Amino acid sequence: MTDAALTIIHTESSLGWGGQEHRTFKEMVGLRKQGHRMLLLCQPRAKFGARAREAGFEVFEVRMRNGVDLPAVLKMRAIFRRERVDVVNTHSGRDSILAGLAGLLAGRLVVRTRHLALPITSRFTYTTLPHHVVSVSEHVRRYLMSEGVPASRVSTVYTGIDPAAMLLDGPSDLRASLGIADSARVVATVAILRMKKGHRFIVEAAPRILAACPDTHFVFAGDGAQMANLQAQIADAGLASHIHLLGLRRDIANVLAGSDLFLLPTEQEALGTSYIEAMAMGLPVVGSNVDGVPEVVRDGDNGLLIEPGNADSLADAVIRLLSDDALRTQMAQRSRALVSSLFHVDTMCEQMLALYRRLLAQREAA
Structure with a gap:
C-alpha cells in the first residue's frame, strides 16, 4: 500500500459551492495528477458534482434525506465496496454521518475534514465515526481536542492554493x-x-x-x-x-x-x-x-x-x-x-496523501 495508487472518495452533502468544496476539488485535482483515483459522492443537483464532472472526475449521486437515511447508507456502502475505495473522506454534517457509517460498514478508512470555526453540533461524527479528523488550522484542531477528539486523531493540513x-x-x-x-x-x-x-x-x-x-x-x-x-x-x-x-x-x-x-x-x-x-x-x-x-x-x-x-x-x-x-x-x-x-496547493496535497498512507499502514499493521 506504501507506493500503490489509492482510490479516494470525497463525500459532500451540501448542494452549494464554497470554500470547503473548492479545497476538496483542489485536492482531487492534485492527487489525480499523482496517479490516484479520485471520486466524488454528492447529492443530485449539487454544484460540486457538476464542477467535478466538467473536470473529468467520476461522480456518484446519492440522495441524503436526513441523518438517519439508512437506504442512503446502504447505497454508499455498496459503492465503496464495488469501487474498491481505500479512503472515505467526509466533509459536511449529513454526509459525515451517512458516509462515515457506510465507510465503517464497508471496512474502509474514514477521515473527516473540518473546515469551519463554528461550534460542532454532533460530537460523535468527530470522536466516534471517523478514524481521523483533518482540521484546516491549528485553531480548529485545538477546539476539536477541547471537544473530546484525542490529539493523536486530529491533524492540521492548511488549505493551499496554486x-x-x-x-x-x-x-x-x-x-x-x-x-x-x-x-x-x-x-x-x-x-x-x-x-x-x-x-x-x-x-x-x-x-x-x-x-x-x-x-x-x-x-x-x-x-x-x-x-x-x-x-x-x-x-x-x-x-x-x-x-x-x-x-x-x-x-x-x-x-x-x-x-x-x-x-x-x-x-x-x-x-x-x-x-x-x-x-x-x-x-x-x-x-x-x-x-x-x-x-x-x-x-x-x-x-x-x-x-x-x-x-x-x-x-x-x-x-x-x-x-x-x-x-x-x-x-x-x-x-x-x-x-x-506553507500555503501551496502542492504542500496540501502532499500532506493529505502522507496522512492517508500513514493511516492505511497503521490499519494494515493492526
Whole structure:
C-alpha cells in the first residue's frame, strides 16, 4: 500500500459551492495528477458534482434525506465496496454521518475534514465515526481536542492554493474600469457579503482613512445578503465615489493585481483562503485577530492584525500601511514566501496523501 495508487472518495452533502468544496476539488485535482483515483459522492443537483464532472472526475449521486437515511447508507456502502475505495473522506454534517457509517460498514478508512470555526453540533461524527479528523488550522484542531477528539486523531493540513492559477496574461484593468488613477491607493476586500465578514467596519473606518490618505479607494468583490445594507451605508456616508461594490467576480487575480493592500475584518474564520490568495499576488494583508486568521496573517511580518469589530483599529492599520511604501513592499515579499512554504496547493496535497498512507499502514499493521 506504501507506493500503490489509492482510490479516494470525497463525500459532500451540501448542494452549494464554497470554500470547503473548492479545497476538496483542489485536492482531487492534485492527487489525480499523482496517479490516484479520485471520486466524488454528492447529492443530485449539487454544484460540486457538476464542477467535478466538467473536470473529468467520476461522480456518484446519492440522495441524503436526513441523518438517519439508512437506504442512503446502504447505497454508499455498496459503492465503496464495488469501487474498491481505500479512503472515505467526509466533509459536511449529513454526509459525515451517512458516509462515515457506510465507510465503517464497508471496512474502509474514514477521515473527516473540518473546515469551519463554528461550534460542532454532533460530537460523535468527530470522536466516534471517523478514524481521523483533518482540521484546516491549528485553531480548529485545538477546539476539536477541547471537544473530546484525542490529539493523536486530529491533524492540521492548511488549505493551499496554486499561485500559477493567479497569474494574469497582462496588466490588471481594474483601475481603468473604475476610473481610478494609477497613483491612487486601492484596498481590496474579497469575500461574500455576509455580516460576519465585517464589511461594515470598513465603511465606518473609511472617513478616518480618507482624512489621512485622501486618494484611497476600496473595492469589495463579492455578493451576498448584505449587499443592500452596504449600499445604503455607503450612500448615507457619502462614500460612493471611494467604495466600489464590484459584485461577484470571477477575475479575482485581476482585482488583486490592481490593488495595493488586502483587507478582511472578519469576525469568524477557520483560516481564510482569501488572505492566502492575496498573499500569492504579493499583497500585504490586514486581518482580524480571531480564530485561525493569525496563522495566516503574521502580525508585523506579512501584514497586520486588528481588533475584531473595531473600526478604529482597522483605520490605524490601513493608514500605517498606506503611509509606508517600504513596509508594504517588505510585507508583500513575506506574503509570497509564506504561500510558497506553507500555503501551496502542492504542500496540501502532499500532506493529505502522507496522512492517508500513514493511516492505511497503521490499519494494515493492526
